[in-house]
Amino acid sequence: MIYQQFQRSPMQTRISGPRAWLAMAISLSLICLSLFLLPFVLLFGAITLGCLVLFSRVYMARQIAKLNQAQANAHQHDHTTEEPHSHVYNSVNIVRESNAKETHRMRQQGRTFEHKEDEH
Incomplete structure (x- = not known):
């Protein structure tokens, strides 16, 4: 009596009948x-x-062309409205050190600041 459950496959009773065949056909399709x-x-x-x-x-x-055109117009407008003796202050022309050539050389090489013993 105990061995009767092992004589039949449990999958046979689960997957059988027309609904199982229909599900299999639908899934395959x-x-x-x-x-x-x-x-x-x-x-x-x-x-x-x-x-x-x-x-x-x-x-x-198109957007880059518009941006370049706007920058060119702004740059041209700055040069046409600028007086010959006035200074234009932008990031290129601002010099904080006393020697401009030294500043330009340091800008290309990087800056190193050494401690002077008389300064604290």
């Missing part, structure tokens, strides 16, 4: 359909990505 449509989905994704890249390149080129 969905798998085949997804495998059939996968190349088309990948192709559509590749075309969409290519269009997005081309659009972004064109868009960024």
Whole structure:
């Protein structure tokens, strides 16, 4: 009596009947359909990505051209409104050290500050 449960496979009673066959047919058809449509989905994704890249390149080129034009107009406007003896203070012309050539050389090489013994 104990061995009767081991004579039949427990999967036979679980997966049997018309509902099981219908579920298996539906799952197999969905798998085949997804495998059939996968190349088309990948192709559509590749075309969409290519269009997005081309659009972004064109868009960024236009934005950079607008930015460069605005900077050129601002730079030209600064030079036309500037008096010959006035000083334009921007990051290039501000010099805090007494020697401008030394400052330019230090700007290219980096700065090192040494401690002087008479200063505290």
